[in-house]
Amino acid sequence: MYYTEKTWIFLDGKFQKATQAQSNLYAQTLHYGYGVFEGIRSYQTEKGARIFKAKEHFERLLNSCKLIGIPFETDPEELTQLSYKLLQKNGFQDAYIRPLVFCGPNMSLTRPKEVHLMICAWEWGAYLGEQLLKLNISSFCRPHPKSLHIAAKACGHYVNSILATIEAKDKGFDEGLLLDYEGFLAEGPGANLFFGKGKKLFTPASGSILKGITRATVIGLCDELGLEVEEGRYTETDLMKAEFAFYCGTAAEIAGIESVNGKKFSGNWAESAGKRIQDAYRNLVREKKVNHLITSS
Ligand code: PMP
Numbered sequence: 465m466y467y468t469e470k471t472w473i474f475l476d477g478k479f480q481k482a483t484q485a486q487s488n489l490y491a492q493t494l495h496y497g498y499g500v501f502e503g504i505r506s507y508q509t510e511k512g513a514r515i516f517k518a519k520e521h522f523e524r525l526l527n528s529c530k531l532i533g534i535p536f537e538t539d540p541e542e543l544t545q546l547s548y549k550l551l552q553k554n555g556f557q558d559a560y561i562r563p564l565v566f567c568g569p570n571m572s573l574t575r576p577k578e579v580h581l582m583i584c585a586w587e588w589g590a591y592l593g594e595q596l597l598k599l600n601i602s603s604f605c606r607p608h609p610k611s612l613h614i615a616a617k618a619c620g621h622y623v624n625s626i627l628a629t630i631e632a633k634d635k636g637f638d639e640g641l642l643l644d645y646e647g648f649l650a651e652g653p654g655a656n657l658f659f660g661k662g663k664k665l666f667t668p669a670s671g672s673i674l675k676g677i678t679r680a681t682v683i684g685l686c687d688e689l690g691l692e693v694e695e696g697r698y699t700e701t702d703l704m705k706a707e708f709a710f711y712c713g714t715a716a717e718i719a720g721i722e723s724v725n726g727k728k729f730s731g732n733w734a735e736s737a738g739k740r741i742q743d744a745y746r747n748l749v750r751e752k753k754v755n756h757l758i759t760s761s
Contacts, residue, residue, distance in 0.1 A: 465586075467482035468482075470554075471483070471554060472550060473550070473582060473585075475487075475581070476580055476581070487566070487580070491569060492567040492569070492571070493566035497619045497621075497623065498618070498620060499566040499619040500528035500529055500564075500565050501564045501565070502522070502525045502561075502617060503562060504563070504714060505560055505588065505715070505749065506556065506558065506559045506560075507557070507749050507750050507751075508557035508558045509751040510751065513556065513558075515544065515548065515551075515561065516714075516749045517681070518543075518547065519544065521714075522540035522541075524677070525540075525617070526540060527615070528616040531616040532613055534567065535579060536565050536581070546583060550584075550585055556587050560585065560715065562585065563583045564581070564619075566580050566619075567580070597638045597722060598638050598721075598722055598723050599632070599637055600631075600635055601641050602628040602631060603631060604628045604640070605645050606642045606644050606651065607621060607624055609671055614673070615670075617674060625653035626653070639653065641724060644668075647699070648668065648672075648699060649668050649697075649699065650668055650673050651668060651672075651673045652711045652716075654715060654716070655713035656679040656711065656713060657709065657710075658679075658682060658709065658710055659702075659710075659729075660691075660707065660736070660737055663737055664691070664692045664694070665737065666693070666695075667679065667683075669695040671697075676712065677714065678745075682712050685741055686741065706730075707730050708721075708729055708733055708736035708737070708738040709721040709738070710741070712745075717749070720733045720738055720739065720742065
């Protein structure tokens, strides 16, 4: 349930009740997927709700608009303040925040004249499960980087992610793993991939992936934990030589992977560097200081 009669959203410059808010059925975004969005988390900390890396997310939202040509400019700081206000109005601490920039009625394939901003949020408690993911190599590849602006978090790109996820679940897997158009490892439908051996980690380089904010956080954590990270082009064979692997993203946080196409990783997740990163990430987002790990905004 994303909303009830009590839920507030921010739409077109004002806070409104989700049940009363309206949008146009002739919207260009609805018909063609021409819009952009973000997925942001807020965590309950000792100092109250804290939105993790708000600035990075809102900067990416604005950059996504710029990349695909949606005329929408504003101050990321203002969007952050609005999001805090939204959390407060709804009484949320642990929450998922979803800003969406969408275009007004326009059935032609031209630059939109009317652009709207919606920010909504729903409660998202701490994930307690520790289940490792079973992946399949998707039969869908990531979109060709010359077909779209891969760095934009655009609505329409997610048809690819939905197809891969439906396929994975229909075949009894938890998630898909998508390759790029040349057959190199790319990413999950909504998360970036890391894999490793001992203290060395590997992650697909930019090109066919959405370079996640969590991915950057993981690279920073590796530095603090004395782990080496290499970015490159890797194959499925490289992946299966690894001892551990994980997906990372704002929603998934750090999710350990058990197997790919039924083949298990050789290491024990609980003793892997992946698990250390998972713990460090959980503490970081909740602003808990553990060992030498200093938290940032
Ligand atoms: N790749 C894709 C395709 C995604 O949708 C996401 C989620 N935004 C990610 C990677 C991870 O990005 P982030 O860490 O910024 O949430």
